[in-house]
Amino acid sequence: MSKRTSPSIVIIGTGFGGIGMAMELTRAGIDDFVLLERGSDVGGVWRDNTYPGAECDVPSPLYSFSYEPNPRWSKRCAPQVEIQRYLRGLAEKYGLIEKTRFGCEVTATEYDDDTGQWTVRIADGSTLTADVLVSAVGQLSRPAMPDIPGIESFEGVAFHSAGWDHSADLTGKRIAVIGTGASAVQFVPVVQPQAAYLTLFQRSSTFILPKPDTYYGPVRQALFKYLPPTLQGERLAWWALCETIALSLVDIPAIRPLITKVSARHLEKQVADPVLRAKLTPDAPPGCKRALFSNNYFPALTQPNVHVETAGIAEILPNAIRTEDGVVHQVDVIIYGTGFKGTEFLWPMSVSGSRGRKLHDEWAAGAHAFKGIAVPGFPNMFLVYGPNTNLGAGSIVSMIEAQARYIRQAVEKLTTATGHVLQVRTAVAERFDAGVQDRLDRSTWNFCTSWYRNAAGRITNNWPGTVTGYRRQTARLDPADFRLVRVS
Numbered sequence: 001m002s003k004r005t006s007p008s009i010v011i012i013g014t015g016f017g018g019i020g021m022a023m024e025l026t027r028a029g030i031d032d033f034v035l036l037e038r039g040s041d042v043g044g045v046w047r048d049n050t051y052p053g054a055e056c057d058v059p060s061p062l063y064s065f066s067y068e069p070n071p072r073w074s075k076r077c078a079p080q081v082e083i084q085r086y087l088r089g090l091a092e093k094y095g096l097i098e099k100t101r102f103g104c105e106v107t108a109t110e111y112d113d114d115t116g117q118w119t120v121r122i123a124d125g126s127t128l129t130a131d132v133l134v135s136a137v138g139q140l141s142r143p144a145m146p147d148i149p150g151i152e153s154f155e156g157v158a159f160h161s162a163g164w165d166h167s168a169d170l171t172g173k174r175i176a177v178i179g180t181g182a183s184a185v186q187f188v189p190v191v192q193p194q195a196a197y198l199t200l201f202q203r204s205s206t207f208i209l210p211k212p213d214t215y216y217g218p219v220r221q222a223l224f225k226y227l228p229p230t231l232q233g234e235r236l237a238w239w240a241l242c243e244t245i246a247l248s249l250v251d252i253p254a255i256r257p258l259i260t261k262v263s264a265r266h267l268e269k270q271v272a273d274p275v276l277r278a279k280l281t282p283d284a285p286p287g288c289k290r291a292l293f294s295n296n297y298f299p300a301l302t303q304p305n306v307h308v309e310t311a312g313i314a315e316i317l318p319n320a321i322r323t324e325d326g327v328v329h330q331v332d333v334i335i336y337g338t339g340f341k342g343t344e345f346l347w348p349m350s351v352s353g354s355r356g357r358k359l360h361d362e363w364a365a366g367a368h369a370f371k372g373i374a375v376p377g378f379p380n381m382f383l384v385y386g387p388n389t390n391l392g393a394g395s396i397v398s399m400i401e402a403q404a405r406y407i408r409q410a411v412e413k414l415t416t417a418t419g420h421v422l423q424v425r426t427a428v429a430e431r432f433d434a435g436v437q438d439r440l441d442r443s444t445w446n447f448c449t450s451w452y453r454n455a456a457g458r459i460t461n462n463w464p465g466t467v468t469g470y471r472r473q474t475a476r477l478d479p480a481d482f483r484l485v486r487v488s
Contacts, residue, residue: 060077118133174196246466379421389470
């Protein structure tokens with residue numbers, strides 16, 4: 001494909017978002033871009049999260065780019081190492097390694113109204129300029145540590161699941177796990193057999209559903225490779241199921257009781273003790289917190305060396321954890337499975353837009369963006385996996401494809417409008433946000449506290465609909481939604 005002149009572009013991040021954006025540009029013959037990556041390799045969260053048992057809970061035929069199917073998955077829900085290898089392979093295939101500057105942590109970005117360019121500042125003091133800025137840092141890149149008194153006083157081994165200490169010997173140790181999110185559900189069954197005793201501190205329970213996993217043997221892999229429709233068919237089937245579940249979160253609440261029934265049956269089948277079962281039974285509607293998939297989490301919690309503690313944590317001591325009921329739990333190791341700072345988009349990066357306006361100030365009440373991609377007052381800046389584009393059900397890769405396609409159209413528009421910048425109209429963005437928030441008000445996410453909501457209660461993360469609906473809304477960039485502003 002012939003290459004054509006285009007604006008210079010900086011893409012921050014090389015996870016699914018950054019790689020997807022770069023591939024979309026490359027496929028369109030646009031090559032004037034550079035990727036900035038703070039790590040030493042591509043992969044984003046799939047590079048960083050190496051905890052035992054780490055794998056995707058969305059079937060991999062769906063959790064991959066539609067135009068880059070992978071017939072070599074070893075199992076339906078692929079492990080972390082295979083997903084990172086998949087992304088690395090794509091980066092190599094599309095020549096993105098050569099276009100990536102590794103070890104570049106972006107600290108600040110500043111827009112210049114006179115030149116219409118962005119200055120990107122790197123932690124080592126260097127800078128670079130570009131016409132277009134694309135942030136693909138995602139929503140789950142910064143681990144969240146709990147605010148617990150005495151957390152710094154602990155004298156044993158302590159680490160977050162996103163920064164797993166592989167040098168730590170857990171054999172025969174008294175282990176405390178704080179948090180019961182997606183990561184904990186995966187690593188607890190692996191850690192439990194090693195521990196002398198494991199105490200799981202659970203603030204609230206969530207819906208656990210049977211994991212539809214299976215190994216793909218040589219025969220299945222050969223079918224996927226030589227008869228691509230078989231892989232496409234599996235992808236389609238999981239897409240249809242996820243879209244149906246997504247409808248239950250906002251538009252068709254009548255589906256929710258079915259999810260509750262499946263989860264309850266799974267719990268009853270795997271946990272015989274009525275006291276433990278009561279602790280693990282959710283008290284909020286399905287989907288309010290992220291539903292999780294596991295076949296070995298509940299069995300691990302029934303083992304004699306495990307205790308599920310539901311009393312709140314009062315403080316952490318040098319060698320123990322004291323709960324609010326006064327009980328002191330002696331521990332040697334603390335593993336934090338407390339998730340990520342999902343509502344702090346782009347933080348701690350400083351972003352200054354037109355006339356010096358600060359993105360942090362614009363988002364003081366909660367992050368928002370037109371289609372999750374563009375923010376008024378920040379010309380030629382686009383977001384991948386931005387506000388309100390996370391999913392309660394489905395594959396985020398499908399959302400990323402849609403966003404990359406939309407941003408590519410913006411770049412093509414700028415290619416034909418030299419000396420101009422694109423800025424989303426304020427009224428358009430506000431109208432879009434009002435519509436999203438109105439739909440979110442009817443969603444299941446309003447019935448509990450979760451990482452989907454910020455301190456003020458605003459749901460900043462999730463998309464209130466199906467992937468199909470979002471892809472339809474982003475299929476074509478409407479020039480009327482933007483102002484084309486001359487800068488030179």
